[in-house]
Amino acid sequence: MNTFFNSSRSYIYLIFILIVAAGCTSAPQKPKVFTVEIKDMKFVPQNITVSKGDTVIWINRDMVAHDVTEETAKTWTSGPIAAGGSWKMAVAEEANYYCSIHVVMKGKIELE
Incomplete structure (x- = not known):
């Protein structure tokens, strides 16, 4: 009887661990699109x-x-x-x- 109890307890722990592990996984986040306007000689x-x-x-x-x-390093440009145009x-x-x-115009991309 004691063996049955220990094996039942092991199954319960295993199921608990699987449930917790399943809750910890998340789907990869879809890439987002952000817009920067160039206006009045600034990046906005x-x-x-x-x-x-x-x-x-x-x-x-x-x-x-x-x-x-x-x-x-000028790695990309x-x-x-042109006016009204865009680049991504x-x-x-x-x-x-x-x-x-217009070298006075500056911006920064930071990562989360």
Whole structure:
């Protein structure tokens, strides 16, 4: 009888562990899309916090062309974005960026 009790208790613990483990798993989060407007010679918002894999779309609402260029090593750039145009990028890492045409325009991508 004692063996039955111990084995029943083991099954109960096993079931409990499986239920807890199932509750701890979550589905992967779908990438999100964030928008940065380029207007009045600024990136709006200037700083943005996203998750790795999310997409950022820059929309040029100014009357002149701008670009979006990684500041430190120039590892990526949009090239010129005409007025009314846009450019998007999936985020792989944090970055400071700027407009290489108008170097006073700066922005930052931060990861959660």
